[in-house]
Every structure is written in C-alpha cells, then in structure tokens.
Amino acid sequence: MRQVALISGFLLLPTAWLIAVSGMGMIGHMGAHMIAVAVAAPLIAYGLAGTRADPAVRWPSVVAPMAMMLIEFATVWLWHAPAARAAADASLLVRALEQLSFGLAGLLLWSSVLKAPARASGIGALLLTSMHMTLLGVLIGLAPRTLYSGAHGATHGLDPLTDQQLGGVIMLLVGAAAYFLGGLALLASLLRHRPVSAA
Incomplete structure (x- = not known):
C-alpha cells in the first residue's frame, strides 16, 4: 500500500507541473497547486512514513505539525x-520555484501529522489548514473583480473573472476538503487506538 501511494504521489508531480505550464489560466494554476499540496504530498508522506526518508x-524537533502548518499557510x-x-x-523559473515550494510545504505538513506521537496536534494543524484554504478559496472565488493580471486572461472560452472564480472553487473542493478529511481520518485513528479505561 505504501509503495503504491509513494509511486502515485511522485507520478502526480510531473502531471501538476504540466498543468501549471499549460496556459489554462487560474483553473490550471489552482489545479496544479492542489495536486501538489493536497494530493501528491499526502500520498508521498504516507509512502515515506516511518522510514529514514521521512x-x-x-528532523523530529523541527518537523512538528503546528510549525509546518504555519509554513504551509505562509507558502x-x-x-x-x-x-x-x-x-x-512571467517566468518559468519562478513558476517552478512556486510549484516546488507547494510540494515541499505539503510534504512537510503531511509528514508531521502522520507521525504517531503528533496525531492530536496533527488533527488541529490539518483543520486549521482546511480553514485557511477555505478562506482563501472564498476570497478568490467571490472577488467582484479580477485579482490577477497577465497570464490569467480569457482561457477555455471563459472570461478572466469566471476563470478566477472557478480557480477559487477548485481550492475549496480539493484543498479545503483534503485537509478536513485528513483531520477527520486522523481523529478516527486516534479514537480507535485510544486505551479504554477500566470501569
């Protein structure tokens, strides 16, 4: 299972990059980011969990859930x-740096929350991440005007504002949902392994 997750995660990274450079406007931009940070990163983190590459x-004293949540938030x-x-x-090099930072921030956060001793704080970190992803998705999706110029022009027959709004919806559907569901899965795992006290 872990090998399948690891291979799948690494295969998704070039897919995200191809989408990032495809000229698909905000829809492509947001899709690429969400694939890297909310789909590929948790798969890779799960595949590496508990190994020397995790x-x-x-770095157990550095890669802690709340600290990594703040790094992911800032990114x-x-x-x-x-x-x-x-x-x-405007630059493929800057876009590559952007996509790489999303992947790394996601990997560090998911790695930290999957670490067994950090499950409780991991739940909080994932739920806070879900909240800030929701907020940003709403801000982008409900903005009354285009926030970004340049490459985010009319694409796939959409005007720039509609393209931006759909990009916000992708962040809500993929990003916010992935972190929220991850938090719920960790909570279920924590409750399953909680010792039952004697009556």
Whole structure:
C-alpha cells in the first residue's frame, strides 16, 4: 500500500507541473497547486512514513505539525499575492520555484501529522489548514473583480473573472476538503487506538 501511494504521489508531480505550464489560466494554476499540496504530498508522506526518508523522522524537533502548518499557510498565501502571481506567470523559473515550494510545504505538513506521537496536534494543524484554504478559496472565488493580471486572461472560452472564480472553487473542493478529511481520518485513528479505561 505504501509503495503504491509513494509511486502515485511522485507520478502526480510531473502531471501538476504540466498543468501549471499549460496556459489554462487560474483553473490550471489552482489545479496544479492542489495536486501538489493536497494530493501528491499526502500520498508521498504516507509512502515515506516511518522510514529514514521521512522528514518527521529525520528532523523530529523541527518537523512538528503546528510549525509546518504555519509554513504551509505562509507558502499558500504568499504565492497568491498578486505580485507573486505576476512573477510566476512571467517566468518559468519562478513558476517552478512556486510549484516546488507547494510540494515541499505539503510534504512537510503531511509528514508531521502522520507521525504517531503528533496525531492530536496533527488533527488541529490539518483543520486549521482546511480553514485557511477555505478562506482563501472564498476570497478568490467571490472577488467582484479580477485579482490577477497577465497570464490569467480569457482561457477555455471563459472570461478572466469566471476563470478566477472557478480557480477559487477548485481550492475549496480539493484543498479545503483534503485537509478536513485528513483531520477527520486522523481523529478516527486516534479514537480507535485510544486505551479504554477500566470501569
């Protein structure tokens, strides 16, 4: 199971990159980010969990859930600032750095929350991440005007505002949902393994 997850996660990374450079506007941009941070990253983290390559095993005092949640929060919000988006749209090198930072931030967060002793704080970290992803998705999706210029023009027959709004919906459906469901799965796991006290 872990090998399948690891291989699947690594296969999704080039798929995300191809979508990122495909010129599909905000829909493609957001799809690429969500594949990297909310789909490929948890699969890779699950595949590496408990091994020497697991970041939470290699650097246990650094790769902690709340700290990694803050890194992931900063990564997501900073790259969605209009100036950062414009820089990524204008340069393949900056776009590659953007996509790499999403993948790494996601891997570090998911690795930290899958570490057994950190399950309780991991639940909190995933639920907080779900909340900030929801907020950003709503801000992008409900904005009354286009927030980003440049490469996010009319694509696939959509005007720029509709393209941006659908990008926000993708963040809500994929990003917020993945972290929320991950938090619920960790909670279920924690409750399953909770020792029952004697009556």
